[in-house]
Amino acid sequence: MANIPVEALSGNRAQPYPGAPDNWKRFFSFSTDHKVIGIQYIVTSFVFFLVGGLFAMIIRGELITPEANLVDRTLYNAMFTMHGSVMLFLWSFPVLVGLANYLVPLMIGARDMAFPRLNAAAFWMVPVVGILMMSSFFVPGGPSQSGWWAYPPVSLQNPTGTLINGQVLWLLAVAISGVSSIMGAVNFVSTIFKLRAPGMTFFKMPVFVWTVLAAQIIQLFGLPALTAGAVMLLLDITTGTSFFRPESGGNPVLYQHFFWFYSHPAVYVLALPVFGVFSEILPVYARKPLFGYRVVAVSSLIITGLSAIVWVHHMYASGTPGWMRMLFMFTTMSISVPTGIKIFAWTATIFGGKLRLDTPMLFALAGVVNFVFAGITGIMLGSVPVDIHVNNTYFVVGHFHYVVYGTIVFGIYAAIYHWFPKMTGRMYYEGLGKVHFWLTWIGTTLNFLPMHPVGLMGMPRRVASYDPEFAFWNVLASLGGFLLGLSTLPFILNMVSSWIQGEQASHNPWRAIGLEWLIASPPPVENFEQLPIVVSEPYGYGKDEPLVSNLAELSESPE
């Protein structure tokens, strides 16, 4: 790198290096800059979040009345299949990979990811996955209608008899998404192990980096199982093998093991970085160090380990023998210990602090509250006798939406608001942010809380029609669903208008401690002209100690 002045407050927000595509077009190019790729991931996946949300609103529209009268049953089944698939494979995973992509190199003091081209290649597979998924609406028979689990034998039934059908496209999309995620995981783990700045030991890394490491290790050991299961299912459909085909001796339950061996840990792939986000944001807005930093950091890896040995709790009702039910009940419940440690640590972090309730803090606090609730219903589901009643009911749907929406989406919103000034060099509008927060929280509660009582009453998930006794709670949930759809409008308005004409942000508007806050907003290409030399643990709020020993060289730019 040549000597480049780092201009934190220059009027020109373009990334100042010679010959760089210094305009919005760089986001449509095969850029290898981790910051460009991070934003590419975030924006692309947000588009699919809106698509998946539209499907959800069609689902909630159908369920506002007991009869199946809004859409045909096949269309309804396609809707919940595609809602789940899009929300997971095209929103939750890629948006968090995007955040990690943007933040991890900055937080560990690296100039880029370990393999920048691999990074770009992994991103550009996401639009391919999206196009494959969406194109399944235009093939005979329509998209996959077997749910996002794609359990055989239903997923093997192919009523149109054509080779190119929705299920085949779905499986191809999932397999490509898996390859993309494995490429990302290799990159993250290598980056975190090899590219840390001088002095950045493991116990000086921010917890977000710990959680990304923990999550990406899960991708490495878990995804091969899902990908293998998907390929076997693809062979069963297209070439007539019978891995899972019962009529010719296959075992459909075997697929469930392949599927859940990855897809339960996958929840932690999503949740862990969000725990990292909470651990980053709470100390900043409470002006106190993260309580029990080392334990919180290590508990992430304990979650990684435990996540590999709990998958059968999704299969308590699947003809699973009693001893296996009991074994997995114990392992499942034990996950509450490391997650409990995190929750208590966050609580202790803000206790006695000096709180400022800006939008990121509001989303983080509400995310923690929702997560406590989801954790409690999770323990209930882990208990075999209770699960025998509520398995495959709306109680489960309510539980995991408290996780994926109440916790993970809240964490994502918190992160986007918190790092928005860093990413764009502009401040967002606080008022719009608060409107967005309250609409989202009320919508979430109204949408997902009623699913618990209706599940206890015995309403199965995935039904297009239901008995009138469930109508009351479903009306509430549908209203909440439409409110959540509405809640994205102030967010989009805020993001677009702030990026275009928001107030200029300084290099550290939150007075936060962290390497990313020592450099300009937005950071220059390759981030650090001089690599920082880290001398302190993160979160030194109230301690008045320097984070790096060469601060002067880092910020010699005009302030």
Added chain:
Amino acid sequence: MKMRLIVTLVGATILLTLASLWMGQQAYSWFPPEASAESKLIDDLFSFLVALGTFIFLGVTGTLAYSVLFYRAGRYDYSDGPPIEGNVTLEIVWTAIPIALVIWIAGYSYQVYEQMDVRGPMEMVHLHMPETMPAAYAQPLETGGLPSAEIAVQAKQWAWIFHYPGPGGQDVTSTELHLPVDHRIKLALTSDDVLHGFYVPAFRLKQDIIPNKTIDFEFTPTRIGTYRLRDSQYSGTYFAAMQADVVVESPVDYQAWLADASSRVPSPAYNRASFEYNRSAEQSVVRGWATVPPAPPPVVNYAPKQAPDSPPA
């Protein structure tokens, strides 16, 4: 100061405990009626979990709310809070308590599961604890002179068919599941095509049905009435329509019903999936995507001609 802290903590704990016990009692009202011996066990366990969960939820969120209310930075106060980085004693306590709770909850759940004993002896591998629990059999099978034979449950896209051994050894079929109250019921679950789930919310019991496999399932209905059986494992297009009535009746009524059913000539029963499929085949404008065609309405001895009409729970 110290004294005041202790009083506050004790007071908060008492309040939380009362609220939690109250919520635990409320939990019973969130369920359908308790119509099986197993449902009582599960409701008690769930009530316990609700009470415990309420305590934890209110404890954590109460502390968060207290912080949000009373530890706000002043408008121009840009100072930092106290640099407390941790407290080893506290961290050990909040690791040890969850471990103890997990062992307690899992142990209690294990005991309840042993008592339920819902899977047939062929499938069940007992991991007996030192004190084994007596199973929750309301009465031994043979009482009342009832046939102790199994009822075979046949699931297919999208119909339930129940097979009873008739008085003369013939196969008596029905699309309504009739059961004698207070007797241990043994079901043999089979599927003709895909995965299905046998789920009666009033019994709190559920079991997936797997093609090419016969799954034994047992339980004890304890309350006379009509309840709803639903398919709980997604089975394709008409999944939601795959429902049936479960009629729990006195042994005398049950015997009379069985005798009556066995004397009837088989006829096609009402089947919602097939009804809807035929109706949509007549429509030419709005049609969904191609679907696996539903099986024709089952031809059974006891063949209700209308949709299941169990009362709301």
